[in-house]
Amino acid sequence: MRASEYLIPTLRETPAEAEVISHRLLLKAGFIRKSASGIYTLLPLAHRVLLKIMNIIREELDRQGGQEILLPILQPAELWLESGRWDVYGPELFRLKDRHGRDFCLGPTHEEIITELVRGDLRSYKQLPLLLYQIQNKYRDERRPRFGLLRGREFIMKDLYSFDRDEAGLEVSYRKMFEAYNRIFSRCGLVFRPVEADSGPIGGSVSHEFMVLAGSGEALVLYCPHEECGYAANVEKAESRAVRPQVIEEPRPLELVATPDMRTVEEITAFLGVGPKNIVKTLLYETDRGLYAALVRGDRELNEVKLQNATGAVRLEMAGPETVQRITGAPVGFAGPVGLDGVELVVDEEVAFMVNCITGANRADAHYRNVQPGRDFSFDRVADLRLVQEGDPCPRCDRPLVSARGVEVGQVFKLGTKYSEAMGLTYLDEHGVERLVVMGCYGIGVTRTLAAAVEQNHDEHGIIWPVAIAPFTVVVVPVNVRDEIQVELAGKAYAALRDAGVDVLLDDRAERPGVKFKDADLVGYPLRVTAGKMAGNGLVELRVRKTGETRLLAVEELVEAVRAFLQA
Template identity: 65%
Template sequence: MSLNILNSDSLKENTVWRSFMRTTELFAPTLREVPAEAEVVSHQLLLRAGFIRREAAGVYTYLPLALRVLKKINQIIREEMDRQGGQELQMPIIQSAELWQESGRWDVYGPELFRLKDRHDRDFALGPTHEEIITALVRGEVSSYKQLPLLLYQIQNKYRDERRPRFGLLRGREFIMKDLYSFDRDEHGLQVSYQKMHDAYTQVFRRCGLRFRPVEADSGAIGGSDTHEFMVLADSGEATILFCEKEACGYAANVEKAAQPNVTAKPCEDLKQLAEVPTPGAHTVEEVADFLHVPPQKIIKTLLYETEKEVVAVLVRGDRDVNEIKLSNALHCLHLKLAGAATVQNITGARVGFAGPVNLKSVRIIADLEISALTNAVTGANKDDAHLINVNPVRDFNVDIVSDIRMVQAGEPCPRCGSTLKEAKGIEVGQIFKLGDKYSKVLGATYLDESGLKKAIIMGCYGIGVTRTMAAAIEQNHDQDGIIWPVAIAPFHAVVVPVSVKDEKQTAMAEETYDRLVKAGIETVIDDRPERAGVKFKDADLIGYPLRITVGAKAVANEQVEVRVRKTGEVVMIPVNKVESSVIKLLGQL
């Protein structure tokens, strides 16, 4: 009996999606006009093409077409995770506060954590990520080095109460994410797992048909050492990435992370006499530079920052911007913000705009690497309407910390090879982290090695935003008429459009074409609505089927259907009896 079940069609029918559809049955309500709530193009097109509907701010229903895309992305992810030895599981979305308190993140995570109480008034959170749960699971089940390494992953809804949900699926509060966690005995094992995931991610995004780039990144709140982000390249992207113009070099980093090049040698200039000069009203770098006729590079910009521990003075060259991420890393602080006017007055004794490191008491001073290379520089005098000239580090002031704390810009030398850095915009769709023992230590996930020694498991975590990837694909691949899906993640491969459904010959020919394509395994939609051709064409372009097969009067007369490529607009005439092979060939070329 049981064998019979296995041999039956149940196996063959166990495909994730059906490969055929009639638009008269398809639930894909398209809109002619752009809903007012949508700002970015992926959001607009997802709404217009009938892929999603909004339920609440940052919370969406995925309609059938969207779900097909998501399933395809998921499937590619599964195959690549499994290929690297990953095992899929599912974990709770509702997570008890205890675990989060144990890891310390109940307090650290802040308002982004969706919190709720049960009827007994116990605290819970909706999982924004699953480090706690998975580590707790593993600590209970893994006790020996023989059980390692372990790669476990899940694809589920995650929740973050964003301070400002926006851009449709690009920054939602409920979203689908794949997270894989690696568990290894040591750093070497972690390196192996990390590389596996780096390879897997490269494969995933390549297979999705996206132009992307892995970049070095900052590890942020999740913590850990090494980390790369996978960026889908799109001009509308929020993230700025810098990459070396030399392909062979390969350096690429998020601006948040991009290291500055080695400091140029100190210019040989005689140290001049420190002096105070009046600079009435000149409180920005630009104003001071104009007023004193010095280039901004000769000005030391002094910013006061407040952290949860202290107030610090931050020095960068006048033409540079502070990189707050680098800064908070250098200061080992959690929160960072520019000090208010009152604090500035209090500490420097002057209004905002006249702070300087000379004789600045009571706060630590942190300077960017470039500062030590300056001679005879200009700074604020800690006195209203006055600046100091001929200021020299060491001679006139000392700093407590020297570190790379500034933003790097396109055009600067590559920190690795010295060629020029270029800039691009990207959408972060994946990130891989080396966590080390950060979570295993606090949560007590350990194992015994061969010598019976108890050791912390070394972890890594690796996420892919599935719903964000779908939106990013649209940001990268669209035109005025609508979406242009890469074949691998398109909801369907082709749409057959009979120009007039009242023409029996056209209908018959379209049905034959549809039938042939479906039987050949091509996911095909037939637009059998009694609409005019223009309406169907518009919808086809909007939804973004990679291929459109038009069956009109010409087709009937010539026994040839017209295959149009969505991406290029290219049109080829194909005899009906060869339509499958031609379509397969065309899809393969896309």
């Protein structure tokens, strides 16, 4: 491929709209252009990267027995009504009508349509297990698209669905996919970590996310630094061992104290001269299952996902000031569990251990001191509600957890029978008994993986592609296109690499050398071959983008040197 004939519209200045590094670099280096918010065109360079990532995915899924198909993106509402998600999915679902007024949506995921497909053709246990996947556009009307390719409204996703006879079969499929994902992201040259995750609105029980580690990542993960333990989880899922108070005090009698205008934990601690660990925060939530009061220690934050799981609520929202006033009889800031009626109490494990704590008194400008959980208020449920923080004890081995940021590029779920039950996907076992199919689903954000690779691999000059997914492995640069010797030698190097099966681009543009070098660094080809001053002696320069390491060698040695680099 010749750069003079190839569309690589690099920019000298970074478009003002881009904030996140992958977004900036992909725009600047000529990989993508924006069409609308969260919707991008992928130019030739990005398309090449995408194809490489997709091929790695294909090879690894096929190795595990996956079969590729293509499912409709445009899907009839009936299927979504059948699964119940037409109403549950909310405004993120792109909905549209056809000319007859029938409802359709653009698929944000494909559980419904694939369940319908398999339902139509699955009869016998002999047809199971089945692993079907597709690599295709998905649509989600994100409430706030951002970060370029990292959170778009239109994106490319690989999704695989597994169909098994029973839980044991699902376990096998799940392990296969877990293994495939490890291999896929390793082969892409990315530093990543699988973590335990909440299964969220897709439903199901067990789930893992694959995180590409990058400081700019949206997702926070907590992991145990002790390798033999290996605990790692998304912050939404992460657990920590509940810490009991070190000093066990004698319970004292309940006492009402005036706390004029003291609403926040900081204000109370300062006013009463106590630590935040002595305070109980009472958080009121409105949910589709009614009102809940969640209690966590004053130094803790509530993990809403855990509350959601503890209550079984689908929608969950903090109560507004009017509701707080109505339920507690006090303005916001003075809610407490003592004498609180009309709401269900969910108490964090740590709160259940507390002695002589401070809570709101459900009246303006007052708190209770020496509140005793169980004595002064009874609670309906104890649960883990805490948002885990760095330094909290590992739930498995007690060592302090460490946090890291990452970009979620893949997630695997055990769906179980959620969809097969809702949509009647069954088979006959060897005894002629009708049984529900047990499903799993496994996604990889392909365009997001591309962006995550940039987030993780760049420097101040531009992108540094991992070799396996680089748009071109090598760029050959004749320094001066009017120097026939240089041009000829560059042509020779290019042809040799091309014939050796290397992905190589010849930068034959009539640009000054500085421009070509800057572009090469910006685009991020792993290797650059320069035909310049030493061309007269048949020597070219081989430069490694990542390290800047360069060496002179004869053009005849080039193919061997490049191969050695690729194998290293």
